[in-house]
Amino acid sequence: MSKRRGRLLALMVALALVAAACGGSDDNKKEGDGGSKSKVSTEKIDYKSIGLWDDGPCDASKPPLKVGLMTVFESPVLSLKDQATALEVSAKAFNKRGGANGSCVQVTTCDDGGNTDQAVSCVRKIDNAGVMATINDQGTAGQAEVSAAMAKAKIPRVASNVTQDDWGDPNAYPMDASGTGVTFLLPQGLVEQGSKKIGLIRVDLAAASAMKGLLADAYKGKAQIVYDTPVPGGTTDYTQFILGAQQAGSDGVELALGDNEAVQVVKAGQQLSTKMLIGSSLGTFSHKDVEDLGDFSKQMVFMWSYPPATVDLPVYKALRQDLASTGEEDLQPENLKASPMRSWIGLYALLKMIRDAKMKSFTREGLSKMLNDAKDVPMLDIFGGEDWTPSMDHPGIYKRAGTNTWGIYRWDANAKAPDGLKGNFVAKGKVSFDKTLCGTIFGAPKAQC
Amino acid sequence: MxxxxxxxxxxxxxxxxxxxxxxxxxxxxxxxxxxxxxxxxxxxxxxxxxxxxxxxxxxxxxxxxxxxxxxxxxxxxxxxxxxxxxxxxxxxxxxxxxxxxxxxxxxxxxxxxxxxxxxxxxxxxxxxxxxxxxxxxxxxxxxxxxxxxxxxxxxxxxxxxxxxxxxxxxxxxxxxxxxxxxxxxxxxxxxxxxxxxxxxxxxxxxxxxxxxxxxxxxxxxxxxxxxxxxxxxxxxxxxxxxxxxxxxxxxxxxxxxxxxxxxxxxxxxxxxxxxxxxxxxxxxxxxxxVRGRGLPLRSHVAVRLPRLGSGQISMRAVLLASGLALLVLLLVLNDDWASAIYISLATGVMVLSIVVLTGYAGQISLAQWALAGIGALIAGRFVHAGLGVEISILLGVLLTIPVGLIFAIPALRTRGVNLAVVTLGLGFIVSEVVFANPNYLGGKLDGGTRIGFVKLFGFKVDAFNHPHAWAIVSLVAFVLLGLLVANLRRSRTGRRLIAVRTNERAAASLGISVFGVKLYAFAVSAGLAAVAGILVGFKGQIINYNDFNLFASINSLGYAVIGGIGYVLGAVFGAPNAVGGLGTKVIEDWLHLKNFWDLIIGSVLLFVILIAYQNGIADLVTRDRSVWERLHLVKRKPERQPLPPAEVEPVAGASLSVQGVRVRFGSVVAVDDVSLEVHPGEVVGLIGPNGAGKTTLIDAVTGFVPVAEGAIELDGQRIDRKNATQRARLGLRRSFQSLELFEDISVEENIRAGSDLRASRMSWVTDLFWPGTHELTPTAVTAVREFNLEQHLDETPEELPYGRRRLVGIARTVASGPSIVMLDEPAAGLDENETGELARLIRRLADERRMGVLLVEHDVNLVMSTCDRVVVIDFGRVIASGTPAQVRDDQAVRDAYLGHADEVGADEVGADEIEEVTP
Structure with a gap:
């Protein structure tokens, strides 16, 4: 055997070992290294009493209701696969209780890989699979293209996460202003909790670079945006951002960051014992994340349009039980973040509308018409008592955001929590999206508010 | 505080x-x-x-x-x-x-x-x-x-x-x-x-x-x-x-x-x-x-690059392959495969830019996708402002070229790995400063430049609604640009690029502007990168600048090496490895492996190809020309015709005058107050012990090291403030002790690089379209004949024995008919017969061609038998000069070679040589 062949053989053997090392990705979920662990109640729920239903298992012989979800499952920097898993798990749970008026809900998911070409390819896949509506889709690249392609295929997007590229898309039926909305609302949450000088620690992206100016205009008279810094990839010391915000005189900071960066900044704040309030989205922090912060969790201010999964809301019993039932670590109550919850909430809302419309056969056109006609879909107190009108078309750039109420939450280590958990989020107030952003670039002109 | x-x-x-x-x-x-x-x-x-x-x-x-x-x-x-x-x-x-x-x-x-x-x-x-x-x-x-x-x-x-x-x-x-x-x-x-x-x-x-x-x-x-x-x-x-x-x-x-x-x-x-x-x-x-140098030092070891293709094109094969690709695209492939095709083709255009910059010119850049993004940004801003797409694209490409020149600035001071690192930083800084700033992109909230769905000449071609159309646009762009890059390889300009790639010092010694070539290579590759950027950026309604990140640049260099960085075909074989390209599609759709398996398999493939075929797949595919000839895809290579007769004509004579030249390296004075003259038709020997400063003097006279004091005149014109290239163009040329041949190209191309007539400035552009077939000049033909290289013209220097390689170096130096030739140890490594033949040839250069020759040589016999006058230096100073006989009898020369009687025995090396000299 020649030396070169020998090398190649050795290379192949080494690579076979590499392939073996790649295995086992499904069983390496991180065990909790602290904090309380939930034990979700398996007691039978009276679904009717909480606004749901239980008609027994769906009929597999009936034509199914095909729903889809596309987002980034795997990319070098981001994974939102838990949203897809949550939809699959939710569909299974609702199918046990009757599905869509007796038809089973069938889920098709697609990984957009965080790039536009793959995202558009996902639309084709979803289209070819005969999907009639998507639920909780979340693009991370090429949203404008995805939105246009979905509209062209006439696939309505239920409970979609809108961004600046598709927040006016008439084919989208978002329940709220979602992840981008919270970015613009968080200063209000901080203001209501006592901050007047706000620092902005944000992602290092072009679209985010404009945030400081936009927020300064939007919150003129209420708060000053005194500091703005991006967190670049490859950052090795996060304390500089906390110290920078402190030096600039901030009494509160808004974190507009990915999960890891946000956690690192909060850890830095904790290490420095900063007195600043730290505002973040509930899409970033789970019950466990906050409990692990110990006393420093008191400094945190959270916002989202619906409460965290551990809040005592009757319908959340079903949500927690459904999502936890498969044993997926990310979907257990202590780890559950806002994004996967939307899969369950979106599916509930769609099925509720189908049920109320007594729809038995499903087409894209039929579902779109139903969504356009639907008004005040009961949301079972999920949105602060507000019901959902999917075809909302109100002034402001978040034209399609179907609900208006957002909540402010703080952590109370002594608060009662379900399923054996310790400490809980406590509601500290409600914020009206429309009122807060009235007269700003994001909201309606003052005359129309 | x-x-x-x-x-x-x-x-x-x-x-x-x-x-x-x-x-x-x-x-x-x-x-x-x-x-x-x-x-x-x-x-x-x-x-x-x-x-x-x-x-x-x-x-x-x-x-x-x-x-x-x-x-x-x-x-x-x-x-x-x-x-x-x-x-x-x-x-x-x-x-x-x-x-x-x-x-x-x-x-x-x-x-x-x-x-x-x-x-x-x-x-x-x-x-x-x-x-x-x-x-x-x-x-x-x-x-x-x-x-x-x-x-x-x-x-x-x-x-x-x-x-x-x-x-x-x-x-x-x-x-x-x-x-x-x-x-x-x-x-x-x-x-x-x-x-x-x-x-x-x-x-x-x-x-x-x-x-x-x-x-x-x-x-x-x-x-x-x-x-x-x-x-x-x-x-x-x-x-x-x-x-x-x-x-x-x-x-x-x-x-x-x-x-x-x-x-x-x-x-x-x-x-x-x-x-x-x-x-x-x-x-x-x-x-x-601060640390960089315009030209590398004598001690610089040129980094070898993978093998170069010939740039020969078979139009038959190009048309057949393009037609076949078009048919498959239109009749067989669905939208997803069409997407994979256009991703591969856009990457292919990027690989072409790398072939020009790194393959031909030897400049490693890890900022190519940043340039691509600049191209997309400029074109996108014009579209955003309401200009037509076609004219915007043209402007985007043209205006990216000056940006490419800015990217070339580090290349003027450094090379190799350092250049790779500095371009990496440059690319990254562009991403961070330009692509992350919405003020530059044209939309505060868009995160990119909004251009709407693209129409070309009235046809809707945007990639997401019309992937086949965009793939056709990409195919046309790729084929046309591939032809340009192949033309460039065969042209005079291409030879200049390759000369610089292989050896900057040698290129400069032949009158090739190293700076000019580098700027040109960056400019052309920037234009090509801009096209790649537009193919990527104009796919949808908003240009997404995340596509132009530094890892894309690093990966593309890898694709180029896999395919064959010296070959136009390298783009064909390298680009399908692009993420989302045909390789990914095959792995996902045919092998049913998803989630990073394409990256793992891509890396494995890279190792296998690097180990098995270090010059890339294109080199492997084109190695055996006869296969392609049998398939009638390329024409049979014509037999080489004998070189045409050429008259030996005297050169335009010019005298070299070196007056009081001093060269310092820090506190060390390497050449101290040296004066000498070389006249037309005269052979002047420059001898001295090792370390005396002979080569440094040649470096100083030819512009490779700066002169601290003194004056150098050529035909009465001060040249000591001119750079090496300018001096060479004035007719002052040199050979190198260490040969410094262009090893990647044939002997003929080496000679051509030394003899190409200076073309008009427009040739930088026209060579892309009409490379032309340039015969060897009569002077070059004469050099080939005199140095007996006719039968070696198609071989590369590394295939020749050492003696022949030396002759190639000298022939290349004299091929343009310079007025003054400085030969640095031309007889080193030659046997007695070859040395004798060399002595005859040197005399003919002076006697028949009227060149002035400065001969630096340790073979004192050769010097004494060939030279009209001899200058001896020691410790950087002239210690003697005159006819060979005068020099032979000079006591200072004897001391320099032999040492003083109380220091060295009379039988030391060199003693016999001095004694045996016959003027």
């Missing part, structure tokens, strides 16, 4: 991390002469093993987990050196660098596959109290990090300076053979440095992980952006300077964070992005400017 101190402390902590990563890379470079782009990925791998596997999953304690992980990093690094790099021992440096990029891709993909993309925090395990001094906060953990880095730096410095093995490691990177003769195995030394370097990467990562969390990409960014900058400051040699570099970058970043808002106000900008990245880039840029 307190803020300043506070951020200074923060910066030192971050800088220590950068330095720790960089020290591993420096150690590896010192041991193997290779920049390890995978240093961060090795660290990432170690950090995941320590904290995700051993600690979290297996429940190990932190200390054993960290130790095992660091050892694992060393094992990975060792395995890579033993399996891949040893197989590539004789490969071009670029190929080995690409292998490290393959390792980066492989490790990153393995981490993503095994642990996923979600990031995990890591608990601090070093003591992490916070100390407060007044209002200044000091974190204990960072102090430990700085101390560990300083200790590691000191240890490495002492080890490589005071231990035998450390010294051997440093020597090995310089000269493997010399180290071998001392009993060391270069392979083992390289294995040792790779193992230790990998362990240092692992150590840096496990120490930094609590500060950064576990992330698949963080450490790779740290190394590529800051670590390599720090290492560059230490010239990839000095550990203390690398530490200093890391600290400067870290502190600079912290200061940029502290004063960022003030800087914006000061510059009257409402938004400046990427400020914190500036320090690393400025360090890199300043190092290059």
């Amino acid at each position: 307190q803020s300043f101190v506070q951020f200074l402390i923060i910066g030192l902590g971050a800088g220590a991390t950068y330095a720790l990563f960089a020290q591993g890379a420096v150690l590896i470079y010192r041991g193997s002469g290779l920049v390890n782009f995978a240093q961060g990925a090795i660290g990432t791998f170690a950090a995941y093993i320590a904290f995700a596997d051993l600690k979290d999953k297996q429940g190990w304690g932190t200390v054993p987990a960290v130790i095992v992980a660091v050892i694992a990093a060393g094992i990975v690094s060792f395995a890579f050196q033993a399996i891949v790099l040893r197989a590539l021992r004789r490969a071009a440096a670029l190929v080995r660098v690409i292998a490290t990029i393959g390792l980066l891709g492989l490790l990153q993909a393995v981490v993503l596959k095994r642990y996923g993309a979600s990031n995990e925090p890591v608990e601090s395990y070093l003591p992490h109290s916070v100390w407060t001094l007044g209002s200044i906060t000091i974190q204990e953990e960072r102090v430990y990090l700085v101390v560990i880095t300083v200790v590691v730096t000191a240890g490495l410095w002492a080890w490589t300076r005071y231990t035998r093995i450390g010294l051997a490691i440093s020597a090995s990177a310089q000269n493997e053979r010399a180290v071998q003769t001392l009993g060391w195995s270069p392979d083992r030394l390289a294995a040792l440095t790779w193992t230790l370097g990998g362990m240092l990467g692992g150590l840096a990562a496990v120490l930094a992980a609590p500060l950064t969390g576990l992330s698949a990409t963080t450490f790779t960014i740290v190394v590529t952006v800051a670590g390599l900058g720090a290492a560059l400051l230490g010239a990839f040699q000095s550990f203390p300077l690398t530490l200093l570099g890391g600290l400067i970058i870290g502190v600079g970043e912290a200061m940029a964070t502290l004063y960022g808002n003030d800087i914006q106000k000061w510059l009257h900008q409402d938004l400046i992005t990427g400020l914190s990245r500036m320090p690393a880039f400025l360090v890199i840029f300043l190092v290059v400017v």
Whole structure:
């Protein structure tokens, strides 16, 4: 055997070992290294009493209701696969209780890989699979293209996460202003909790670079945006951002960051014992994340349009039980973040509308018409008592955001929590999206508010 | 002041991390002469093993987990050196660098596959109290990090300076053979440095992980952006300077964070992005400017690059392949496959730009996708402003060319790995400063440039609604640009590029403007990159600038090497490996492997190809021309016709006058007040003992080293302020002691490079379209005949015996008919007969062609028998001059060669030579 062949053989053997090392990705979920662990109640729920239903298992012989979800499952920097898993798990749970008026809900998911070409390819896949509506889709690249392609295929997007590229898309039926909305609302949450000088620690992206100016205009008279810094990839010391915000005189900071960066900044704040309030989205922090912060969790201010999964809301019993039932670590109550919850909430809302419309056969056109006609879909107190009108078309750039109420939450280590958990989020107030952003670039002109 | 101190402390902590990563890379470079782009990925791998596997999953304690992980990093690094790099021992440096990029891709993909993309925090395990001094906060953990880095730096410095093995490691990177003769195995030394370097990467990562969390990409960014900058400051040699570099970058970043808002106000900008990245880039840029040289020194070892294609085109094959691709595209492939096609073709255009820049001109750039993004941005802004798409695209391409010239600036001062690092920084800074700033992109909230769905000449062609149409647009662009790049290879301009790629000093000595060629290569490649950028950016309604990141540039260089970086066909074979391209499609759709398997398989494929075919797939495919001839895809190569008759004509005679020339290297005076003259038809010998300053004098006269004092005139015109190229163009040419031939191209092309008539400036452009067929000039034909090279014209210099190679070097020097020729030891390595023949040829140059010849030679017989006059120098000064007989009898010459009677015996080497001289 020649030396070169020998090398190649050795290379192949080494690579076979590499392939073996790649295995086992499904069983390496991180065990909790602290904090309380939930034990979700398996007691039978009276679904009717909480606004749901239980008609027994769906009929597999009936034509199914095909729903889809596309987002980034795997990319070098981001994974939102838990949203897809949550939809699959939710569909299974609702199918046990009757599905869509007796038809089973069938889920098709697609990984957009965080790039536009793959995202558009996902639309084709979803289209070819005969999907009639998507639920909780979340693009991370090429949203404008995805939105246009979905509209062209006439696939309505239920409970979609809108961004600046598709927040006016008439084919989208978002329940709220979602992840981008919270970015613009968080200063209000901080203001209501006592901050007047706000620092902005944000992602290092072009679209985010404009945030400081936009927020300064939007919150003129209420708060000053005194500091703005991006967190670049490859950052090795996060304390500089906390110290920078402190030096600039901030009494509160808004974190507009990915999960890891946000956690690192909060850890830095904790290490420095900063007195600043730290505002973040509930899409970033789970019950466990906050409990692990110990006393420093008191400094945190959270916002989202619906409460965290551990809040005592009757319908959340079903949500927690459904999502936890498969044993997926990310979907257990202590780890559950806002994004996967939307899969369950979106599916509930769609099925509720189908049920109320007594729809038995499903087409894209039929579902779109139903969504356009639907008004005040009961949301079972999920949105602060507000019901959902999917075809909302109100002034402001978040034209399609179907609900208006957002909540402010703080952590109370002594608060009662379900399923054996310790400490809980406590509601500290409600914020009206429309009122807060009235007269700003994001909201309606003052005359129309 | 307190803020300043506070951020200074923060910066030192971050800088220590950068330095720790960089020290591993420096150690590896010192041991193997290779920049390890995978240093961060090795660290990432170690950090995941320590904290995700051993600690979290297996429940190990932190200390054993960290130790095992660091050892694992060393094992990975060792395995890579033993399996891949040893197989590539004789490969071009670029190929080995690409292998490290393959390792980066492989490790990153393995981490993503095994642990996923979600990031995990890591608990601090070093003591992490916070100390407060007044209002200044000091974190204990960072102090430990700085101390560990300083200790590691000191240890490495002492080890490589005071231990035998450390010294051997440093020597090995310089000269493997010399180290071998001392009993060391270069392979083992390289294995040792790779193992230790990998362990240092692992150590840096496990120490930094609590500060950064576990992330698949963080450490790779740290190394590529800051670590390599720090290492560059230490010239990839000095550990203390690398530490200093890391600290400067870290502190600079912290200061940029502290004063960022003030800087914006000061510059009257409402938004400046990427400020914190500036320090690393400025360090890199300043190092290059301060340390760099326009032309490399005599000691510079030219980096060999993979083999070059001929640039010959078979239009029949091009039309057949294009037609077939079109048919398959339209009749067989669905939308998803059409997408894979246009992604591959856009990448193919990018690979063409790399073929021109790196393949032909030898300039390594890791900023090509940044240029592509600039092209897309310019064109996009015009579209956004309402201009037509077609004219916007044209403007985008044309206006990117001047930007390419800016990117060329570092190349004017540096080359090789340093150029790769500085362009990497340049590309990154463009991403951060331009592509992240919405003010430049044209839409505050869009995050990109909104262009709407593209129509070309009235046809809807946008990629997402009409993927087949966009694939056709991409195919047309690729084919046309491929033809241009092939034309360039065959043209005079192409020969200039290749001359510079192979040997900048030799190119300059032939009157080729090295600066001009580099600027041209960057300009053409920028234009090509802009087309690639537009093909990528104009796919949808909004240009997404994430596509133009630095890793795309790094990967594309890898695709070019896989395909064949010296071949136009390299783009055809390399580009399908692009992420989302045909390779990904095959892996996902045919092999049903998803989720990072394309990256893993791509990395494996890269290793296999690098080991098996280091010149790329195109080289393999085109090696046996007869196969293609049998398929009637290329025409049979015509028999070489005999060279046409050529009259030997005298050159335009000019006298060289050197007056009182002095050359200094720092405090050392290498040439001291030397004066000499060379007239038309005269052979002047320049002799002297080793180290006397003979070659330095030639370097000074021909413009390769600056003259401190004195005057040099050619035909009465002062030339000492002109550069080497200008002097060569005036008719002053030289050969080199170390030959410095263009080894990648045939003997004929070597001669042509020396004899191509100066073309009009427009030839830089017209050569892209009409390369022409240029006959050898009569002067060149004469040189070929006189030096008896006719039968070797189609061979490459490396295929010739040493004596012939020497003659090629001289023939190339005289092929343009210069007035003055300076021959530096032309007889070195020749046997007696060859030397005799050389002496005859030199005399003919003077007697028949009326050239003035300055002959530097140790063969005193040759000098004395050939020269009309002889100048003798010793210790940089002229000690004698006159006819050979006069010089032979000069006592000072005898002393210089023999030493004084009380110092050296009369039978020393050289004594006989002086005595035997017959004028």
